[in-house]
Amino acid sequence: MKSTFEYMESSLRRTLVHLNIYKQKKLRTFLVLLFSFWGLTGFAQTWIWYPGDYEIWLSNQMQNRRTERGTFFPVFWKIDNHYPLIDFHKVFDLSTPEEVDIYVDGQYNVKLDGKAFEGSPKKITVPAGKHKINIKVFNQKQVPTIFVKGNKVVSDSSWLVTYEDKEWIDETGKTSDVSTTKWMNAGSWNFNNSDQLPANFMLPTKPMEAASINKTNDGTIVDFGKETFGYIKLHNLKGKGKLAIYYGESREEAIDTAHTETYDKISVDQQSGDYTVELSKAFRFVKIIADPAVTFDKVSMLYEYADLQDKGSFKCNDEEINRIYDVAKYTFHLSTKEFFIDGIKRDRWIWSGDAYQSYLMNYYLTNDNGTVKRTTLALRGKDPVTSHINTIMDYTLYWFLGVYDYYLYSGDADFVRSNYDRMKSMMSYVLGRRNKDGLLEGLPGDWVFIDWAEGLSKQGAVSFEQLLFARSLETMALVADLVEEKEDVGMYTKLAADVKKKLFEIYWNEQKQAIVHSYVNGKPTDNVTRYANMFAIFFDYLNDKQKNNIKNSVLLNNDVPPITTPYMRFYEMEAMCALGEQEYVTKEMKSYWGGMLKLGATSFWEEYNPKKSGAEHYAMYGRKYGKSLCHAWGASPLYLLGKYYLGVKPTGAGYSTYTIEPALGGLKWMEGKVPTPAGNIELYCSTTNLKIKAPTGTGTLMLKSKKAPVCKEGNFVNKGNDLYELTIEKNKDYDIKYQAL
């Protein structure tokens, strides 16, 4: 058994070696310093739990807050539950005895070196020396959690937890000597005080005033000036009778009370006092209709939000692009709650495909690891796997991709490692659903989604799914390597190569210079769609010739059915950016996202079809106001502008290495920040001047310039074809003169 220190050291070492940052000797010095520092200042404590359990529990709470016309509207997929009985333990080596406070959500016992304290103590004394503390908690109603606060003896994610001891005693009372108990590092968030019981968590709120309140013949119409989310508050509500609040993301929806998607109906019977509705809702407008005997003075709201700080930014000479960026930011924040959700009116659920895009946007704006991890755990749920995530085949695969990207952007090997078992059983479900050709084809019960697009074929083995499948297998190989499961690395690498090989053998149509849509009854179809082709580009599965041909034969080919959802526009724009077509993308952004703004959008929509007009825009799913007017997947400019205009992306885990390829895409200048785990990479770029400062890792600037760029801080290497490269070292201010092409 290794000591905690040794364990942490070797664990950290593996991570860092992978990231190529530190030499081993430096690491030990660093760790010794770090530990000494902790020793002097005391340790931070936090509420802890079995990893994933609180996340699943909280997501159940959140996802079951949806209503539709007053009726509870839960998810239709399986939701899981927490383990009711958990053992927490840690071994401490103390130089002096400690008084330790213990807070537990549940029925519990506490053991010191295997011997139980009487009852359920709220305070224990831990003697000096090496001691093991176990806390065992039973809670069926909510997740078993603990908070331990001494000086060194504090609860944090270094505690080990299990839902299954696998320990027993023989008839003499002797404990079994072989233990195969699987211990995990505890899960935590930021509940750092004893009174912050995780089960009581609620998002913060702040009061917001209405932009206008107008009385009409039959009620009151309130406009909050823009799409928003929270709790309507009626001031000085009094009288006796009924009152109804009809919510609208549009004015049309709020006043069309027979068709508004959400409402609240309450019975009032009070002399006075403010009233706040129980359930948060999405709206810009509300219409309030009350019995004559019911009155109120004013209407305001409590805005509910996840308190994530913006780290990334983008600004340029084009005010329309700046507006698009700002509205995308607002859309992203509205759609980020306890987890990344799809939309705030509908569904308020975690959809893996939607969340995957939120992850990517997050890396360029808020860069909050917590929300990514929580969302990843909530989506995965628990074993046994009985269906695809959200029942959708592609959404299972995006889940793997999300892990891949999370590792790349955060460098958080610990989380990725701790997730490996869940990845493995999920992948085992996927592998069990291959057809005889080894390809993924929708079996009964599998929803092959791809995109909301009329007439899109889901028959046979769709090429798009195989692309995601290949990348998912590559993710498995990557993580298998991190957990040092050599056999698994080999297996998944081989499987990934095999799927990629088939992808080109089966789906590549030489004549059309495109990946065809599907393979049905042993034959590739003639059907060309954009999906697989654009993913193949930014997955870098194609050679340059193929990429360029696809650009013309598919992406710029009007005969190939266009994409109408911001969801797939995300990837279409990404593919064009990856091909260096930022100018095209700037135009598209201005026309598509700008188009929504011109229609008065204050957040980006679930779907936008420029051919529609007026209230037609609000309809979807056969319902007049079925469309969600604030949908996370609409916020993709955040990602595109950060990754493909500022041009910053990690190439080594956690930005140990990264590249910068600025592309103005027709803009005169731009400036912005891209968050990394160590701080922001800052960048200013005009057609002649480029300024860069990076706080971390080793960057490679790849700059297109008509002439050799110059700066004092380093030497460019001419790579030919007007491309120049410069190594960016950390914490240096680069000021580069060049000439944009």
Place this chain on the structure above:
Amino acid sequence: MKSTFEYMESSLRRTLVHLNIYKQKKLRTFLVLLFSFWGLTGFAQTWIWYPGDYEIWLSNQMQNRRTERGTFFPVFWKIDNHYPLIDFHKVFDLSTPEEVDIYVDGQYNVKLDGKAFEGSPKKITVPAGKHKINIKVFNQKQVPTIFVKGNKVVSDSSWLVTYEDKEWIDETGKTSDVSTTKWMNAGSWNFNNSDQLPANFMLPTKPMEAASINKTNDGTIVDFGKETFGYIKLHNLKGKGKLAIYYGESREEAIDTAHTETYDKISVDQQSGDYTVELSKAFRFVKIIADPAVTFDKVSMLYEYADLQDKGSFKCNDEEINRIYDVAKYTFHLSTKEFFIDGIKRDRWIWSGDAYQSYLMNYYLTNDNGTVKRTTLALRGKDPVTSHINTIMDYTLYWFLGVYDYYLYSGDADFVRSNYDRMKSMMSYVLGRRNKDGLLEGLPGDWVFIDWAEGLSKQGAVSFEQLLFARSLETMALVADLVEEKEDVGMYTKLAADVKKKLFEIYWNEQKQAIVHSYVNGKPTDNVTRYANMFAIFFDYLNDKQKNNIKNSVLLNNDVPPITTPYMRFYEMEAMCALGEQEYVTKEMKSYWGGMLKLGATSFWEEYNPKKSGAEHYAMYGRKYGKSLCHAWGASPLYLLGKYYLGVKPTGAGYSTYTIEPALGGLKWMEGKVPTPAGNIELYCSTTNLKIKAPTGTGTLMLKSKKAPVCKEGNFVNKGNDLYELTIEKNKDYDIKYQAL
């Protein structure tokens, strides 16, 4: 899609055909009559849930009520949780509209033919005609349950439930047309009124007085006259200060306050009023020590019990045997709570090996299907299977045997069928743990228990485990046949045959005429123990010659280590009975169980070693009072006397066919009842006279007699060797003259 009637008919038909009771035409008449009857009288409604979920939830509640010296003492194995989101539905065909009351534990919506009612209605109207009602419930804190009460529209186990809809809509709002949702019949118990919320269930209690209350120097000693279970009540408790209640199954334990296994310590601060402790305990004696300022008038208790009625009975000329039967009955009732538990002081848990014996005793006393089903579901828990049941290899296998016996005794094919998926995944876990020889050998994390016996080897592949394994595989084949999974029948039959073959190839020692204990490092050991040999006898895996040889070479051989637990005495006695050695068993019963009675036992113990004396009897697991003095497995005479003296046992499911082989075992006369699903088989037997009345099926009386037995009601067939057979028809009084050997 079949109609409900058709479905029930075909389902019932399959059952009945298997049981050989009805011809198909008769069945239809019967069903039509039954349905008409229901139609006239209205239908009975009950609270329903996802099958197994309430049982698991309730068992968690029950099993976490154990304390040890004031400290919470939970199970060490994994406990599961309920699905928080459940869909319930049923299609009704109504001749007139109905008002229907809806009660739900959880947040819910109600749909009629797919369309949701507004809000969460407490009353709906269902129009005449064919309509589908769905109720979807979210409850994370406790099991989602519903109670529906109209005239024909009532909740019962014919409703279908799922935790996973696998339904989705496309962009036009159209629902997916392929559904692979797995629907199960709802679970229920006897919560037949709207106010009997399942989550509020508590066992009933009744007040009981103490036999004696004595003040001593330092406290009060209360004797309840016999082992009991419940809540201590202090009458007119008043004053301010501390009070402690020390529980003892023996007087020694209650007064040895430093070592009593359980106690309650309370702070009193009241003027007057009765006080009842919060948690039920097991005890005969309690010692109460209070601060001088704390007084009370009287001590009584609330006896807590499962309200099961005795159906079987046994009485004979030997008063000691009658006492043993009565104390066994009391022991069984004390150890039967919401589920069959091992002991009432310790562990108050459901152990599969212990429960298996309770099932068998239950079939001869209370014949309560509900407790068997609940215990079976609770033990099984949920997928994924991560370890053996209770972590014990043999206990997993007993679980399968329990299903086998349940089907045989109850004929309840519906339950057994609905259990098949859980059996399959459990067996798949077992099959995954075979060694290279295809035998079950303890892997790290597997507890190979067999029995509490000093020095018992658990090394290698133990023969005893292979016997249970073979019978478990036979059970799988039986149930696979009931669910008409033909491939599975073949697979499990072959696997069972293979294990049985190996059993004799590997473990049979011709020289010792015995099955040896184990197979270690590719070689059978020389070690002979009783376990496998006695199971092989009553599993009927041996020919007559082998059986008889084993009797002498093992069972009656004092060189083979004796068995000291009532647990394995159960099977040892059963094996001797199966060999016709009832006289031997009578003597053993009188010496072993009679031995405990002579020591003052008022319930039978976890372990009894006649060589010990005084308080030595109370020690176990290295603790002075570690032994449980009321342990279900001590009650085996209930089973032995019913099955092997009265001699009644089913041979077809649910007593469609059965045998009666009375054996006085040295008694002069005996009389008793053996419960069947259709009522009791009654029997009186002396050495010359035998009276039988059976309410069900077709019995075969196998009677040993010196001369040809005679009766007016039928004709005996002489089978040779003093054995005579008579077919017993139902509802006939048989009065037989014969001459016992």
